[in-house]
Amino acid sequence: MNERLINEVTKGNVMAFYKSTEWNKKRLEILRRDHFECQKCKHIKHQLTRATVVHHKVHLRDDPFLMLDDDNLISLCDTCHNEEHPEKRIKNKRKHFRNEERW
Ligand SMILES: [Zn+2]
Numbered sequence: 001m002n003e004r005l006i007n008e009v010t011k012g013n014v015m016a017f018y019k020s021t022e023w024n025k026k027r028l029e030i031l032r033r034d035h036f037e038c039q040k041c042k043h044i045k046h047q048l049t050r051a052t053v054v055h056h057k058v059h060l061r062d063d064p065f066l067m068l069d070d071d072n073l074i075s076l077c078d079t080c081h082n083e084e085h086p087e088k089r090i091k092n093k094r095k096h097f098r099n100e101e102r103w
């Protein structure tokens with residue numbers, strides 16, 4: 001449990017976490033555990049896709065105490081990761097919409 005990082009994330013400084021050596025070590029550990037395969041593609045879509053991200057099942061901001069918890073971490077590909085973050089997609093859509101309006 002890393003109190004400094006939990007503090008930073010609680011304050012909203014998520015980047016401090018993603019840049020930390022603790023996270024980068026853990027991230028590699030999880031990718032290795034999952035054989036660098038996207039776990040959602042593997043188990044749900046029955047495809048083999050190379051994992052590029054390690055995702056927090058309970059999102060980092062929702063529970064910073066699970067930030068380095070193996071059971072809360074899963075290797076995903078970009079596509080599946082975006083599906084896990086509909087909030088990001090909505091933001092992108094809004095941006096796109098604004099651009100269209102401008103033209
Ligand atoms: Zn996938």
Ligand SMILES: [Zn+2]
Pocket residue numbers: 054055056081084085
């Ligand atoms: Zn994620």
